[in-house]
Amino acid sequence: MVETINSAFTAIFANRMRSFLTVLGIVIGVTSVILLISLVTGLKTYITNQIQGLGANLLFVIPGRIGGARSPGGVQANRLVYSDAANLRKSLSDSAEVSAAIQRNATLKFGNKNDRGVAIFGVESNYPKIISIKLTEGRFFTQSEQQSARKVAVIGQTVKANLFGEGKAIGQTIDVAGIRYVVIGVLASRGSTFGIDMDNSLYTPFTSAQRQFGIDRLNTIYISANRAEDVKSIQEKATTLLKKRLSEDEFTVQTQEQTLSTISQITGVLTAALGGIAAISLLVGGIGIMNIMLVSVTERIREIGLRKALGATEENIRNQFLIEAITLSGLGGVIGIILGIGISLIIGRFFTTTIPLWSVALSFGFSLLVGIIFGVAPAIRAAKLDPITALRYE
Amino acid sequence: MSLVKLSKINKIYPSGEVSFQALKNINLEIKKGEFLAVIGASGSGKSTLMHIIGLLDHPTSGKYELDGLDASHLKEDTLAKIRNKKIGFVFQSFNLLSRTSALDNVALPLIYAGISRNQRMERAKIALEQVGLSDKLNSHPNQLSGGQQQRVAIARALVTDPEIILADEPTGNLDSKSGAEVMGIFESLHRMGKAIIMITHEEDIAKHAKKRISIKDGRII
Numbered sequence: 001m002v003e004t005i006n007s008a009f010t011a012i013f014a015n016r017m018r019s020f021l022t023v024l025g026i027v028i029g030v031t032s033v034i035l036l037i038s039l040v041t042g043l044k045t046y047i048t049n050q051i052q053g054l055g056a057n058l059l060f061v062i063p064g065r066i067g068g069a070r071s072p073g074g075v076q077a078n079r080l081v082y083s084d085a086a087n088l089r090k091s092l093s094d095s096a097e098v099s100a101a102i103q104r105n106a107t108l109k110f111g112n113k114n115d116r117g118v119a120i121f122g123v124e125s126n127y128p129k130i131i132s133i134k135l136t137e138g139r140f141f142t143q144s145e146q147q148s149a150r151k152v153a154v155i156g157q158t159v160k161a162n163l164f165g166e167g168k169a170i171g172q173t174i175d176v177a178g179i180r181y182v183v184i185g186v187l188a189s190r191g192s193t194f195g196i197d198m199d200n201s202l203y204t205p206f207t208s209a210q211r212q213f214g215i216d217r218l219n220t221i222y223i224s225a226n227r228a229e230d231v232k233s234i235q236e237k238a239t240t241l242l243k244k245r246l247s248e249d250e251f252t253v254q255t256q257e258q259t260l261s262t263i264s265q266i267t268g269v270l271t272a273a274l275g276g277i278a279a280i281s282l283l284v285g286g287i288g289i290m291n292i293m294l295v296s297v298t299e300r301i302r303e304i305g306l307r308k309a310l311g312a313t314e315e316n317i318r319n320q321f322l323i324e325a326i327t328l329s330g331l332g333g334v335i336g337i338i339l340g341i342g343i344s345l346i347i348g349r350f351f352t353t354t355i356p357l358w359s360v361a362l363s364f365g366f367s368l369l370v371g372i373i374f375g376v377a378p379a380i381r382a383a384k385l386d387p388i389t390a391l392r393y394e
Numbered sequence: 395m396s397l398v399k400l401s402k403i404n405k406i407y408p409s410g411e412v413s414f415q416a417l418k419n420i421n422l423e424i425k426k427g428e429f430l431a432v433i434g435a436s437g438s439g440k441s442t443l444m445h446i447i448g449l450l451d452h453p454t455s456g457k458y459e460l461d462g463l464d465a466s467h468l469k470e471d472t473l474a475k476i477r478n479k480k481i482g483f484v485f486q487s488f489n490l491l492s493r494t495s496a497l498d499n500v501a502l503p504l505i506y507a508g509i510s511r512n513q514r515m516e517r518a519k520i521a522l523e524q525v526g527l528s529d530k531l532n533s534h535p536n537q538l539s540g541g542q543q544q545r546v547a548i549a550r551a552l553v554t555d556p557e558i559i560l561a562d563e564p565t566g567n568l569d570s571k572s573g574a575e576v577m578g579i580f581e582s583l584h585r586m587g588k589a590i591i592m593i594t595h596e597e598d599i600a601k602h603a604k605k606r607i608s609i610k611d612g613r614i615i
Contacts, residue, residue, distance in 0.1 A: 006505070006511070007505055010494065010498065014491070014492075014493040014494050015493065302489070303491060306489045306491070307502070307506075308474060309448075309450055309477060309483055310477070310478065310483070310502055310503040310506060310550070311474050311475060311477050311478020311479070311503050311506035311507065311554075312474060312506045313470075313471040313474045313475070313506075314470065314471060315471070316506060386450070386451065387450045388445050388450040388451050391450070391485075391489065
């Protein structure tokens with residue numbers, strides 16, 4: 001056995017190019033599977049954390065119907081207005097905080113500096129009680145500022161960096177789509193979701209934004225239950241209340257949990273899609289291994305014939321090729337795992353990645369199997385040939 | 395006592411509807427230490443004869459005794475062991491493993507004899523010295539001339555200390571000078587007491603052998 005291992009290793013080193021190509025095929029398959037799955041799993045973890053980080057006991061009222069025939073807020077006209085939020089606040093006043101929200105994109109200016117595509121959120125003064133946001137400087141706006149529609153702004157880190165650089169932000173007057181606002185607070189960084197920079201944003205009183213942009217339709221009504229056990233009953237109450245004025249497919253009241261499950265559906269589809277791509281790459285890698293193995297065995301039929309003539313038994317030949325295939329596929333698998341984990345750790349410095357153990361096991365197992373089957377099956381056939389037939393093989 | 399004894403050996407290749415009889419009723423005896431040349435044109439059946447003597451091919455009918463053992467009905471794995479132990483092959487096209495050193499090529503049959511690595515290297519070195527290549531131990535086949543490659547192949551045939559060396563057109567791919575060198579080695583092996591069976595179509599080469607037979611259309615004449 002030791003001798004068979006020896007001749008297998010000798011053959012591997014004697015045919016460096018072929019060995020390298022076999023290993024490469026497996027490395028690509030294993031690396032891509034581990035990487036893709038770690039990205040999708042990481043994305044799921046990240047989004048879940050982001051949503052859970054928004055705050056506890058949250059509910060969202062959004063226009064349109066989720067899970068219905070029509071897409072939310074899409075084809076259908078948005079009929080959610082401020083009085084809906086006001087009614088909800090009135091009826092839920094003893095059990096929840098309610099804030100209406102509208103959103104527009106605008107360009108900000110300060111002196112000769114611009115910041116384009118900033119998300120302008122018009123929210124109410126109780127917004128920080130609903131969504132957990134942190135300020136690094138200044139303060140959020142007050143109820144009286146909201147009532148009098150004062151042009152005050154709480155800006156994100158990206159806005160601050162683009163407009164003020166290292167300079168002072170609080171108290172400065174900026175231009176928001178032609179109207180002057182005074183900066184009163186700066187938000188802590190929140191990173192980005194789906195490639196959208198959450199820090200390129202500006203919060204202003206709902207009334208100010210509504211007046212400036214002339215919007216009466218709401219993007220979202222945020223509700224935060226005071227107690228976790230009330231979330232379900234608040235969802236029912238809110239639905240009943242809104243149904244008085246709106247039809248069933250014009251709005252959705254969704255709990256954070258439901259949002260998470262929606263997200264998990266989306267990432268599930270994403271996992272399936274990317275998993276499919278990864279499976280294809282594994283398959284392509286497998287076909288590559290198969291080709292190289294087939295070609296190399298054909299190339300080596302004469303060698304097999306010679307070895308048999310010199311006294312090798314069928315078992316000797318089979319074991320030699322088996323050890324060669326296991327060594328090459330195993331080596332490729334290990335390099336693939338190291339590369340896959342390594343690259344996903346590097347990406348992990350910029351973007352959440354999670355490496356599930358099953359993806360490592362799956363890709364490694366599959367490559368090993370492909371390598372062994374296609375490495376050994378033709379060799380077993382060749383080992384059965386008469387030595388003279390094999391020796392004369394062209 | 396005869397080393398090789400063929401009795402009424404026939405070999406028929408079925409090829410479609412017409413079968414081809416390569417060997418017809420061959421009777422042949424070779425004694426220990428004999429140097430025999432089998433002369434014949436291409437297609438005469440001389441290679442088939444050698445393959446049967448070398449246990450690389452089975453006769454269709456007849457009896458083959460090798461060193462007193464009836465080899466006609468043995469299993470392939472048993473034949474492999476007998477080949478390993480008793481027969482050394484020298485082929486026209488050398489059949490060396492490329493990208494493998496002369497030393498490792500020569501040591502190859504010893505792997506299947508189950509001999510330890512140190513001993514293999516030792517014995518391969520001695521065999522290469524016997525054919526005058528002690529300075530080429532680590533050369534690869536593509537760094538050697540044709541004559542040198544054939545000498546490596548002879549060393550490989552020698553290394554298991556077999557009773558018989560079977561050589562199929564050993565000089566067929568060589569120029570006359572290298573051919574003469576190779577024949578010189580065969581003669582010295584003969585002096586050492588090895589039986590040598592050499593297949594050739596060249597009368598000049600056959601002259602080195604002490605005994606000659608001719609084969610034509612599958613019959614010894």
